[in-house]
Amino acid sequence: MTNLILLISDGGSADRQLRLALSKTAPECSLERATTRAEILSMQTPRLILLDLMLSNESAFDILRWIRTEERYKDVPVFVLAPQVLNMDVKDAYALGANSCFIQKPAPEGLGPIARGIAAYASLIALSERACA
Amino acid sequence: MRRVRPVAGAEGLRAYGEMVGILWKARQFAAAIRLEQLWNKLLEQASFSLYCAYAIDVFGKEFEVSNLEGVLCTHTHLVPAQPNGTLETALNRSMDEILGAKADALRVLIKANHRPNWAVMPTAEAIILWLRRNLSGQADQIIARAQDYYHAPLQSPGSTLVGE
Numbered sequence: 576m577t578n579l580i581l582l583i584s585d586g587g588s589a590d591r592q593l594r595l596a597l598s599k600t601a602p603e604c605s606l607e608r609a610t611t612r613a614e615i616l617s618m619q620t621p622r623l624i625l626l627d628l629m630l631s632n633e634s635a636f637d638i639l640r641w642i643r644t645e646e647r648y649k650d651v652p653v654f655v656l657a658p659q660v661l662n663m664d665v666k667d668a669y670a671l672g673a674n675s676c677f678i679q680k681p682a683p684e685g686l687g688p689i690a691r692g693i694a695a696y697a698s699l700i701a702l703s704e705r706a707c708a
Numbered sequence: 709m710r711r712v713r714p715v716a717g718a719e720g721l722r723a724y725g726e727m728v729g730i731l732w733k734a735r736q737f738a739a740a741i742r743l744e745q746l747w748n749k750l751l752e753q754a755s756f757s758l759y760c761a762y763a764i765d766v767f768g769k770e771f772e773v774s775n776l777e778g779v780l781c782t783h784t785h786l787v788p789a790q791p792n793g794t795l796e797t798a799l800n801r802s803m804d805e806i807l808g809a810k811a812d813a814l815r816v817l818i819k820a821n822h823r824p825n826w827a828v829m830p831t832a833e834a835i836i837l838w839l840r841r842n843l844s845g846q847a848d849q850i851i852a853r854a855q856d857y858y859h860a861p862l863q864s865p866g867s868t869l870v871g872e
Contacts, residue, residue, distance in 0.1 A: 600810070600813065652842055657822070662824035662825070665822055665823075665824055666824060666825050669823070669825075674841060674842050675817075675821045675838070675841075675842060676821065676822045676823070677817075677820050677821065677822060678820070678822055688813075688816050688820075689816065689817060689820050691813045691816070692813045692814055692815075692816045692817025692818075692820065693817060694813070695810035695813035695814050695817070696814060696817060696842070696843070698810060699807060699810055699814070699843060699845075699846065700843070700845065703843070703845030703846060
């Protein structure tokens with residue numbers, strides 16, 4: 576498995592914040608962004624999926640449901656990025672198989688220190704995979 | 709309920725659900741959750757406080773999300789049986805030793821994890837559940853070492869718990 580972190584998002588501050596955090600904390604990991612199933616399928620199997628709940632072209636819940644039925648993604652952890660505290664949406668995301676959910680604040684704060692935490696987590700699961708190989 | 713409410717003091721009526729813990733101990737998890745749901749239905753109709761007790765080893769493998777989801781969704785608060793500071797200290801020390809410099813950032817991430825339908829719980833229990841769910845490669849090692857520190861804090865080098 577590669578050290579790819581897949582961000583499913585239309586864009587925004589999370590992309591920039593995560594790239595910066597990964598470059599500092601997990602340089603062995605790379606971040607790619609996708610917005611459609613076709614783009615997701617064209618990439619290698621990621622080590623971690625970050626799913627923005629606010630997608631403009633497709634329901635993030637449909638994407639999450641699809642991820643959990645696809646053989647190649649079913650064991651990949653999915654962290655949901657919610658734009659604000661929408662508790663019903665977050666409950667639905669967990670019911671569909673999300674591993675964790677984090678609240679994105681409006682720009683410029685965005686993910687804030689959570690980005691560094693995600694980078695640290697990505698690095699740890701990459702290390703864990705190497706140790707098992 | 710109707711009979712005892714009039715004699716309850718100013719604090720109101722408090723009930724203790726012993727059966728859920730007995731069912732849990734017998735590994736009748738679904739039955740325990742069903743009983744909790746019935747209690748919660750009763751809570752909607754009558755005003756009282758409900759307390760339940762589950763004998764769950766937080767260091768054990770059974771303390772993980774898929775087992776506890778139902779329990780956490782049917783309660784408002786999880787209260788540890790013993791004061792929890794020592795457990796959090798032991799866990800933090802274990803995480804620092806095993807995860808190194810990344811432990812701090814990971815704690816920030818775990819703290820930010822949003823579970824709106826779960827009972828409010830102490831930090832240490834939240835960390836253990838998160839590690840078991842998301843960091844399976846290192847979780848066992850972290851939790852086992854934390855267990856050692858928790859049970860023998862006075863013998864641990866660098867412990868600040870002497871005299872407590």
